[in-house]
Amino acid sequence: MGSERPILKYVPKYSESLDRVFQALADETRRAIVARLVRGPATVSQLAEPLAMSLPAVMQHLQVLETAGLVRSEKTGRVRTCQIDPQALRTAEEWIASQRTSWEQRLDRLDDLLAQRPSEEPTEREP
């Protein structure tokens, strides 16, 4: 109650695409598919082959990966060939990296403060 933030609540909405990418990567099967495709294109059957589940299940995972923009695929004849699209992967990596950067910068500022004033009350608990 102490603070005077705007009445309008901050409803996060700015990036559904990150939602989809992280959601896609949150499943081990889908990470396995990504890891496979990173080494080169593959057909649906090739992707399914080492996985302990039905073909339709694999297709559903592929759908999730495609919706997330992590994989693209193209059908030629009766064969669908899949490959990764590295852009979405980069987006996810960048979000994490930017958080880490903020964190590290903050630690640096903290170090500076502590170095300047060795016995001060820690600034930690938020102004």
Added chain:
Amino acid sequence: MGSERPILKYVPKYSESLDRVFQALADETRRAIVARLVRGPATVSQLAEPLAMSLPAVMQHLQVLETAGLVRSEKTGRVRTCQIDPQALRTAEEWIASQRTSWEQRLDRLDDLLAQRPSEEPTEREP
């Protein structure tokens, strides 16, 4: 029936922790909490304040983040103070980076091949 892989299917199981981290990051509210904590510790109420949901809902998100190892918290008196634990974030970043690296190495090898033999049958479905 072309291939002769082992009957034993490859059941992915090696990293539940990546599951939990990516799952945690797959929600915009939780990413907002991480982004907030990256700038310094905060109490549960402070975290909840800009979010358009009930306190218990925020607690549940915090639970997810803690289980994923992204956040640690400690209760002093009646106040619980939360801070990020950057290690889990790094683990996720490293997984993504390792995939990107594999992808880039593969592209490099492909470039080499194409440079050596300019008019050969393409080894891949790749330009």
Added chain:
DNA sequence: CCCATAGTCAAGCATCTACTTAAGTATTTT
């Protein structure tokens, strides 16, 4: 002591997920 604060616990509920099986539809291959 009283009561506001800060957080917790427990149900309940509408979705969403990750599968499954069964039954298709195109394309080769023979």
Added chain:
DNA sequence: AAAATACTTAAGTAGATGCTTGACTATGGG
């Protein structure tokens, strides 16, 4: 043309998720 291959679609299901409300428990002032 018939059979095999490579997906695709549809429908169903058990369990996980993201929220809610209501009741409850400590703590810290006044």
